[in-house]
Amino acid sequence: YDYDGPSMKTSVPGPRSQNVGAVNFFCNYEESRGNYLVDVDNNRMLDVYTQISSIPIGYNHPALLKLMANPNHLSTLVNRPALGILPPENFPDKLTESLLSVSPSGMTRVQTMACGSCSNENAYKAMFIWYRNKERGHNMPSDEDVSTCMINKAPGCPDLSILSFNGGFHGRTMGCLATTHSKAIHKLDVPSFDWPMAPFPRLQYPLEEFTRENAQEEARCLEETEDVIVKWRQKGNPVAGIVIEPIQAEGGDNHASPDFFKGLRNIARKHGCAFHVDEVQTGGGATGKYWAHEHWGMDDPADIVSFSKKLLTGGYYHKDELQPYRIFNTWMGDPSKNLLLAEVLNVIRRENLLEEVTRSGKALLNGLYDLQAQYPGILSRARGQGTFCAIDICDDATRNSILLKARDKGVLLGGCGDRSIRFRPALIFKEYHVHIFLNIFNDVLAEH
Amino acid sequence: YDYDGPSMKTSVPGPRSQNVGAVNFFCNYEESRGNYLVDVDNNRMLDVYTQISSIPIGYNHPALLKLMANPNHLSTLVNRPALGILPPENFPDKLTESLLSVSPSGMTRVQTMACGSCSNENAYKAMFIWYRNKERGHNMPSDEDVSTCMINKAPGCPDLSILSFNGGFHGRTMGCLATTHSKAIHKLDVPSFDWPMAPFPRLQYPLEEFTRENAQEEARCLEETEDVIVKWRQKGNPVAGIVIEPIQAEGGDNHASPDFFKGLRNIARKHGCAFHVDEVQTGGGATGKYWAHEHWGMDDPADIVSFSKKLLTGGYYHKDELQPYRIFNTWMGDPSKNLLLAEVLNVIRRENLLEEVTRSGKALLNGLYDLQAQYPGILSRARGQGTFCAIDICDDATRNSILLKARDKGVLLGGCGDRSIRFRPALIFKEYHVHIFLNIFNDVLAEH
Ligand code: FES
Numbered sequence: 062y063d064y065d066g067p068s069m070k071t072s073v074p075g076p077r078s079q080n081v082g083a084v085n086f087f088c089n090y091e092e093s094r095g096n097y098l099v100d101v102d103n104n105r106m107l108d109v110y111t112q113i114s115s116i117p118i119g120y121n122h123p124a125l126l127k128l129m130a131n132p133n134h135l136s137t138l139v140n141r142p143a144l145g146i147l148p149p150e151n152f153p154d155k156l157t158e159s160l161l162s163v164s165p166s167g168m169t170r171v172q173t174m175a176c177g178s179c180s181n182e183n184a185y186k187a188m189f190i191w192y193r194n195k196e197r198g199h200n201m202p203s204d205e206d207v208s209t210c211m212i213n214k215a216p217g218c219p220d221l222s223i224l225s226f227n228g229g230f231h232g233r234t235m236g237c238l239a240t241t242h243s244k245a246i247h248k249l250d251v252p253s254f255d256w257p258m259a260p261f262p263r264l265q266y267p268l269e270e271f272t273r274e275n276a277q278e279e280a281r282c283l284e285e286t287e288d289v290i291v292k293w294r295q296k297g298n299p300v301a302g303i304v305i306e307p308i309q310a311e312g313g314d315n316h317a318s319p320d321f322f323k324g325l326r327n328i329a330r331k332h333g334c335a336f337h338v339d340e341v342q343t344g345g346g347a348t349g350k351y352w353a354h355e356h357w358g359m360d361d362p363a364d365i366v367s368f369s370k371k372l373l374t375g376g377y378y379h380k381d382e383l384q385p386y387r388i389f390n391t392w393m394g395d396p397s398k399n400l401l402l403a404e405v406l407n408v409i410r411r412e413n414l415l416e417e418v419t420r421s422g423k424a425l426l427n428g429l430y431d432l433q434a435q436y437p438g439i440l441s442r443a444r445g446q447g448t449f450c451a452i453d454i455c456d457d458a459t460r461n462s463i464l465l466k467a468r469d470k471g472v473l474l475g476g477c478g479d480r481s482i483r484f485r486p487a488l489i490f491k492e493y494h495v496h497i498f499l500n501i502f503n504d505v506l507a508e509h
Numbered sequence: 510y511d512y513d514g515p516s517m518k519t520s521v522p523g524p525r526s527q528n529v530g531a532v533n534f535f536c537n538y539e540e541s542r543g544n545y546l547v548d549v550d551n552n553r554m555l556d557v558y559t560q561i562s563s564i565p566i567g568y569n570h571p572a573l574l575k576l577m578a579n580p581n582h583l584s585t586l587v588n589r590p591a592l593g594i595l596p597p598e599n600f601p602d603k604l605t606e607s608l609l610s611v612s613p614s615g616m617t618r619v620q621t622m623a624c625g626s627c628s629n630e631n632a633y634k635a636m637f638i639w640y641r642n643k644e645r646g647h648n649m650p651s652d653e654d655v656s657t658c659m660i661n662k663a664p665g666c667p668d669l670s671i672l673s674f675n676g677g678f679h680g681r682t683m684g685c686l687a688t689t690h691s692k693a694i695h696k697l698d699v700p701s702f703d704w705p706m707a708p709f710p711r712l713q714y715p716l717e718e719f720t721r722e723n724a725q726e727e728a729r730c731l732e733e734t735e736d737v738i739v740k741w742r743q744k745g746n747p748v749a750g751i752v753i754e755p756i757q758a759e760g761g762d763n764h765a766s767p768d769f770f771k772g773l774r775n776i777a778r779k780h781g782c783a784f785h786v787d788e789v790q791t792g793g794g795a796t797g798k799y800w801a802h803e804h805w806g807m808d809d810p811a812d813i814v815s816f817s818k819k820l821l822t823g824g825y826y827h828k829d830e831l832q833p834y835r836i837f838n839t840w841m842g843d844p845s846k847n848l849l850l851a852e853v854l855n856v857i858r859r860e861n862l863l864e865e866v867t868r869s870g871k872a873l874l875n876g877l878y879d880l881q882a883q884y885p886g887i888l889s890r891a892r893g894q895g896t897f898c899a900i901d902i903c904d905d906a907t908r909n910s911i912l913l914k915a916r917d918k919g920v921l922l923g924g925c926g927d928r929s930i931r932f933r934p935a936l937i938f939k940e941y942h943v944h945i946f947l948n949i950f951n952d953v954l955a956e957h
Pocket residue numbers: 175176177178179180234623624625626627628682
């Protein structure tokens with residue numbers, strides 16, 4: 062059902078996308094298929110950005126169209142329940158078939174939510190509640206706890222913090238935003254919490270060539286993280302949880318080694334902090350595994366793993382200790398999204414998409430290595446896992462010009478960080494799509 | 510398509526809903542219709558709670574089933590776009606037909622979101638950005654603004670606050686939660702902001718009988734609100750925005766008069782604070798108008814009006830001055846929900862549902878007055894607008910026992926506040942549904 066290549070009628074945004082304001086261009090989703098996004102001027106672009114990394118198996122996948130055309134599912138589409146109190150009969154089974162069939166190691170529970178932000182906001186709340194329960198032991202909340210929380214004051218609303226990392230991105234609602242440190246424009250003018258930020262390793266690529274330097278850099282970051290935890294405890298605002306992305310995405314596709322994450326997990330354990338791995342952008346298969354943290358090879362990688370985007374629903378997995386009893390909102394997710402997700406997982410299995418991603422990812426990264434050897438003045442730091450790849454451009458202006466030129470030649474890409482281009486194709490991006498992309502990208506670079 | 514009455518096979522939760530944990534019971538949404546929710550034990554209950562007030566026109570409305578069965582809409586169901594950058598071709602038209610066709614007075618712009626919490630979180634951010642832009646005048650953010658915001662510090666992350674009201678509820682993500690003051694259990698253990706809370710009027714009902722007392726109480730609350738604004742400015746944490754519900758819902762269905770809201774609007778203007786009316790629970794028709802604030806009769810009721818629940822999508826209307834340019838997330842709403850909403854609005858118009866609500870609401874409130882005269886030891890403070898009604902029960906234990914007994918007799922109700930029962934039927938709740946409800950409620954009360 063996929064198209065066989067890009068097809069451009071106009072530059073983008075074209076005449077029918079005029080007056081777009083903040084939007085890039087208007088799309089014709091009916092005509093879009095597989096890896097190709099079609100716009101209102103009938104330009105057909107190879108989509109290597111996929112709605113900010115949120116389309117798992119391409120546009121209008123026949124399996125999803127068939128699913129939604131099934132009249133048995135109409136009721137799920139028109140009756141959205143308050144899942145926390147009145148779930149549909151089959152909901153626990155649906156979770157077992159879908160989200161729980163890809164549970165991260167050591168986690169047997171999942172709480173659905175509706176987007177990445179509420180997933181993280183509620184994960185943070187679960188960590189705060191867990192931390193305070195631990196502090197209280199078997200005691201009930203005191204009268205003072207209960208009365209002070211109503212007026213936003215300690216001890217009821219305690220001075221507790223979430224530690225996050227420089228360059229991290231965890232969403233834009235106010236709790237999430239206090240842990241986001243990717244771009245000033247995201248945070249400017251919004252009040253925040255006095256929560257600590259630790260340095261994320263700034264590695265040299267290719268990772269294999271700089272193992273010693275990178276190990277040193279990671280050791281430095283781990284040491285500083287531990288210092289920050291101690292410092293915040295001393296100043297009366299202890300770290301209840303640590304949140305980190307397995308690959309920092311918005312912040313510029315920054316990788317770290319399994320050893321770094323193992324070290325961090327140990328630091329969290331040592332200091333009694335919960336460890337939250339945010340897989341909102343990395344989860345769902347793009348790294349060649351369902352979860353990027355699987356590449357760490359740990360039995361007990363985290364206390365909480367949050368997700369959204371390619372998973373279509375939001376939510377988080379958690380260990381038994383992080384009780385969900387006080388986590389609640391009206392909808393608590395959306396069964397119509399779970400329905401789609403269950404079929405997406407079927408397609409991933411049936412079509413061996415994780416293996417495909419691994420294969421395409423190798424071709425993509427090798428292609429980027431070649432281009433970077435060919436254009437050392439423009440390209441550097443090619444990096445990636447699966448098709449979750451990125452490359453740096455010499456400067457921001459050149460980056461933006463390359464993005465626009467690629468778009469006019471029929472390849473849709475996204476930026477991240479100060480001067481990176483990120484590659485976020487769907488899981489159905491095959492080796493021949495990689496070659497279509499590399500040819501066009503090469504043309505764009507050659508013109509520079 | 511509606512059933513003609515409740516039909517109970519077992520007590521609820523019945524045998525097939527066993528092991529429900531935190532959930533009330535499991536539902537059979539396929540068999541539910543109109544005002545009736547059917548559970549897995551085939552009990553059929555008149556639903557006067559409607560998934561925490563979020564089902565606009567009942568279960569499995571034929572118009573919605575027909576809409577979702579239309580193959581033209583499959584693409585909208587399977588291709589969820591990043592609306593902020595790549596909207597579908599017809600999206601602006603769809604907004605004009607749906608949300609913008611019911612814009613609050615003085616507002617011509619709407620930003621869609623995905624739930625009540627992100628609607629409010631982003632409304633707060635819009636108010637903070639507006640406030641800081643006003644302070645900066647035509648100047649760009651300073652270097653200090655930009656550098657400090659990255660580490661969560663002022664002036665980049667400024668000491669600014671949102672003023673909210675005792676008993677208010679605006680959601681449970683961390684920004685929203687700092688303005689929520691309904692129940693301790695919502696707030697306990699979660700860090701918060703040092704934001705001010707003002708008293709919400711505690712009126713006597715029926716309102717017509719206590720105009721003088723109520724006016725005094727409202728004057729007191731307005732005065733205290735102004736004091737709080739001055740105090741917070743003096744302590745260096747000025748109020749950028751005021752958020753309030755037209756009827757406090759979770760906090761116990763607390764009403765206030767149009768004069769109170771007019772006074773508050775003036776106070777906001779006088780002190781340079783944005784005025785945000787949270788219609789997440791009140792919006793969508795249950796008060797007999799699309800927006801509860803329409804009952805105030807003002808041309809310029811607010812700077813921001815947020816919504817969700819019965820509107821099926823989330824979002825907020827805003828005045829031109831509250832620029833949306835820096836409000837962004839991956840999905841920015843969900844066109845599949847807009848599609849449903851457009852049809853819901855068609856049904857509301859076609860079936861004159863706002864008039865029906867006004868009529869049913871009168872019957873409901875009069876019925877509650879009668880019952881409260883009959884059972885003065887149990888019932889008091891009957892109140893409401895449209896079908897958005899509530900009544901107080903003598904104590905919490907009796908309230909909960911009444912809720913359970915009513916459920917076992919086939920009426921599903923919800924509590925709110927310390928000891929209120931709230932009525933939140935769908936807009937298709939007709940006068941004869943009111944009588945079915947009143948008869949059963951009478952039976953329950955007679956047994957007490
Ligand atoms: S905050 Fe996640 S859907 Fe609203």
